[in-house]
Amino acid sequence: MRTKPTTQAPTPKRTVYTSLWDGEPDGFRTFLRQMGRHPLLKEQELPTAKLARAYLDFERDCDQARAALIEQGIEPTEADVWAAAGFSLTDAAQHLSAGRKATRQMVESNLRLVVDIAKRYTTHVSLEDRTQEGTIGLLHAVCCIFTTSAGYSHQLRVLF
Secondary structure: OOOOOOOOOOOOOOOOOOOHHHOOOOHHHHHHHHHOOOOOOHHHHHHHHHHHHHHHHHHHHHHHHHHHHHHOOOOOOHHHHHHHOOOOHHHHHHHHHHHHHHHHHHHHHOHHHHHHHHHHOOOOOOHHHHHHHHHHHHHHHHHHHOOOOOOOOHHHHHHO
């Protein structure tokens, strides 16, 4: 008795394009496309920056409270840390949700600036690498050094 040979449909091969110049989408081009979907903050920049700064201050206070509790020999829970830092559960939850959203919004809305600056510099380093370094700098600026007291917009501070 003869059996019919079973044929499976060939699996389509996936091509990974590693260069922007291949003419096909790759990770960097997808990044550029997604980056353009986020609106610039304009007049919302200062209130958003203040929320992000408050969140970073909240995180710093919690880190200090956690370290103090650990120094006392206590293995703290998040609720213990928040209480030691002087926050109620509702205040802490509000700081976390609003602050994370504001920080993310600050980063996403300023990525266009990073790419614009990266395009200005023509060196032996690729645009993708310059953009990656600029994005790391933007994250550092938003999460570590940005203050709203200087009166500059965040975009100008990134340039400094």
